[in-house]
Amino acid sequence: MTVFAVSKELPEALQGLQPAPLWRFFGELSSIPRPSYKEQKVLDWLKLFAEERGLAWSQDAAGNLGHIDMVTEKNADVQHDFEADGIRLVRRDGWVTADGTTLGADNGIGVCAALAVLDSPPSMPLPPLEALFTVDEEVGMTGALRLDPGLLTGRVMLNLDTEDWGDIFIGCAGGGDSALTLDLPLEPLAGAAGGWGARGFRLGGMLGGHSGLEIGEDRANALRLAARATAAGLAAAPGVRLLALSGGDKRNAIPREAGFQLAAPDAGALEAATAAVRAAADAFRLEYGALEMGLALTEEEVGSEARRAGLTPAAADRLLLLLLMLPHGVIKHSHTVPGLVETSSNLASATIKRRTPESLTVELVTCTRSSLDRALEDVRQGIARLGRAAGATVHQDAAYPGWVPEPDAPVVHAAAAAIQGVTGKAPAVKAIHAGLECGIIGQKLPGVQSVSYGPTIRGAHSPDERVEVATVAPFYEATLALLRRLAQAA
Known part of the structure; x- marks a missing residue:
């Protein structure tokens, strides 16, 4: 003992x-x-x-x-x-x-x-x-x-x-989780030790909460918002690259915080990407209004070692495809019990499991719930199909009743x-x-x-x-x- x-x-x-x-x-x-x-x-x-x-x-x-x-x-x-x-x-x-x-x-x-x-x-x-x-x-x-x-x-x-x-x-x-693992290629950023600049961003201060009890309250998902802000930053100027993105922690908690890092080949491109991320955060605050009063964007420096390699554009697209398209929130309310959420899914976490000079391994986890076994499995099958289409390895344990x-x-x-x-x-x-x-x-x-x-x-x-x-x-x-x-x- x-x-x-x-x-x-x-x-x-x-x-x-x-x-x-x-x-x-x-x-x-x-x-x-x-x-x-x-x-x-x-x-x-x-x-x-x-x-x-x-x-x-x-x-x-x-x-x-x-x-x-x-x-x-x-x-x-x-x-x-x-x-x-x-x-x-x-x-x-x-x-x-x-x-x-x-x-x-x-x-x-x-x-x-x-x-x-x-x-x-x-x-x-x-x-x-x-x-x-x-x-x-x-x-x-x-x-x-x-x-x-x-x-x-x-x-x-x-x-x-x-x-x-x-x-x-x-x-x-009942419920069941899905784990989607992506092996994403990295490529060296030419002159990364010199002209390339990088900046880290973190969205936080959101309510989070229980992914079943509070999924129907339309609380912000920090991971989804980070993906949206990342997409805005990448589109702001030619050559902007995604270095890393992660957020969330527990399968049954709505993500409260998420962070990502962007790199750009020159100061002008980096400032354009930063302005786009800041504008996205402003839009999120407007979107969630009085519900998410603590929603905040913070910025941080990125060390020279971390900005030596970035995701290829195709790899970043694969990651963002899943983070933007995996189901999150209420999928259906019950027609039998007024006000009861019948089926939902929580985009719970994105975790960097391994990083080498050549690749980044990211695991995405979702937690799906439903009062109906068939509806639960239909959503999980959709998650698996989307994951495989994006080149992910998908693991799903048996759902619990x-x-x-x-x-x-x-x-x-x-x-x-x-x-x-x-x-x-x-x-x-x-x-x-x-x-x-x-x-x-x-x-x-x-x-x-x-x-x-x-x-x-x-x-x-x-x-x-x-x-x-x-x-x-x-x-x-x-x-x-x-x-x-x-x-x-x-």
Whole structure:
């Protein structure tokens, strides 16, 4: 078992908050680095929790012991190592947030609610409980996909991983990623060490956010805008070349920042390209108006080594073809559920995987979602065809299934009654355009009844992530009330 330091001191931002056990565990959890694929420290913390309380635990081959990983996003000006540093918590205007990074309330609050229930006194009327903590939820739900169903005997599942308090979710979209890899030829820029000039540009300050929950809000995609600005710069003067372009980070986050570098054979051409990029940024600010008030263009110098070679014009065209034409945003709304996004795709990232003097390898990742399996695969097939037409190697893992709503399941009625008993208001029962593990786990556990609910979280998958303090206590109270109802029905 890994030896590591967990802070037992309650952070100032959490002092005085109720329910105290939940917030105490959240303070400890926040001190443990837990990016996707690197959850070993938090898994060991959970095992220690169980052993200290005499609770049995099992772990499958995937590492599953709700989901314990978190999306690791930070503002560009923040120094933070997600593999080594805990999250710095801040309380502001009734919300708990982090200092310039993602918070991890998605799904840290759900994890800590489960721990608080398991830590309840023996007198608490509870049904027999199993707590499932999955790994790698934020990067394709591979923990749930590889779950050994033999770990579990229960057939009622409470998924504490949604973000609108007072609502109950009983269905979700399925999804699948596409990775397109381009090997792009470079050519030396004649006299690059002398007459050629270069400039770097970065578009940032955009809202970003969850690629399912917030894809319908028409937020700017920094990667798409960077491609548009690049195209404008290349067209501004003869001989302008693209050196590199990258942006985005996580498959399930709308890109907030992206950067690119242009080179030109003389000062006049470089200034023309720069003016075109600046004009494009002005147009973007006009286009997105009050929605993206933070949208900003910054410029930086490019070293002589980086400007020795640029993409051939044909290679730049191949890259821009994909960045400009791959689907992003809402593709279709549901005709059955008013307001529900049915099918969407997120142009998530462009990453430079390898650079040699002769070539640049760039990987583009998209995340596609749909409530309908056929629609999902049709979009993914279109992405694959476009990628191959541009000369990319395309890799697509099998999509994960959606969660088909069962509005008359007994657990749905019990959850609705429990929440109404706390809030005095009947909850809305909804489906969600995001990937929840309920659909995957439901396929592995025939006959399972599921509901999903949670406190109010905003800005998930971005450094603006925050949880509303006033919703956490009623969320936990309703969880206990629901468990009491299930105990009585057992």
